[in-house]
Each structure stands twice: as C-alpha cells, then as structure tokens.
Amino acid sequence: MNLQQVLSLTRKCIDKYNLISNGDIIAVSCSGGKDSITLAVALNALKRFYPLDFEIKVVTVNTGFKNINFDILKRYFDDLDIEYYIIDTNIADIVFNIRKESNPCALCSKMRKGVINPFVKSLGCNKIALGHNKDKENIGAKKSLFNACLQYLDKNII
Numbered sequence: 001m002n003l004q005q006v007l008s009l010t011r012k013c014i015d016k017y018n019l020i021s022n023g024d025i026i027a028v029s030c031s032g033g034k035d036s037i038t039l040a041v042a043l044n045a046l047k048r049f050y051p052l053d054f055e056i057k058v059v060t061v062n063t064g065f066k067n068i069n070f071d072i073l074k075r076y077f078d079d080l081d082i083e084y085y086i087i088d089t090n091i092a093d094i095v096f097n098i099r100k101e102s103n104p105c106a107l108c109s110k111m112r113k114g115v116i117n118p119f120v121k122s123l124g125c126n127k128i129a130l131g132h133n134k135d136k137e138n139i140g141a142k143k144s145l146f147n148a149c150l151q152y153l154d155k156n157i158i
Contacts, residue, residue: 003045010042011050024054026127027120032060032073036131043129044082057083057123061112063091087119
C-alpha cells in the first residue's frame, strides 16, 4: 500500500467518525513500530490538504530498557519537521525488578499512559492518537482516538 492509499483511508475514517476538529493539537504516541510511525507520517501528510487546521506532536515513552536508542526516530521526525519528544522513565525497572510482575504488559501499559497523559497536556495537546492495529487491540486501545479509524484501515488493507 502506498502513502496515497493510506491517506485516502485515513481521511475517510477521520471524516466518518469526526476524529479531528479545527485547532486540534494531536499527540501521536510513537513506540517506534510500523503502526505508530505510519500514523504519524499519515497525519503529518494529511495536514497539507485537510480542510481543518490541526497540529501533531510525536511522543515516545522510553520505558528504560537497555540498548534502546531513539536517535533514528528523532532524526526521522526532524527531517519531516515534526515536533518529537522522548519521555525518559524507569518503568522497566519498576515492572520487572521492583514489582516482579507476572503480567507485566498490563502494568507497563497503565504506567505509560500515566506518564504520557500529563506530559502531552503540558504540550497543549487535546487528543492522543495511538497506532494500534486489530491484533493489538485491548480495552485501552478501544478508547483511543483512532481505534475506529485503524479498524477501518485493517478491514480495507486485507
């Protein structure tokens, strides 16, 4: 699928579900995976011709795992002239070493949301977009801004 097709499907979904309003400042939560990067790139490209004015800011929560370097993402988003922020945390240490969680994904997810929500509010963002595909959906993702859009994209990509 090329960018034009992604933009077409993204715009249809945004319009169908009224996901963007004039003046929105949208934080795109970016793990560095293909889903969240695609969402950030699509929204950035859409800004050029979408009839409503909106901004995006990309945010990565660094959970503190060793040997993870976000320099490539920073350069990529800098090249696209997209504001990019990294929130450094010790979530991995808390989940695995202090709490020794048997179900680490649930706690890690809650902690990431607990970190990102106040941070993006401090940036002036009024919406958060999460790049989940249908295989990654959970209760939290269903509440996200672009869940309906991504379900639509999944149904139309396959």
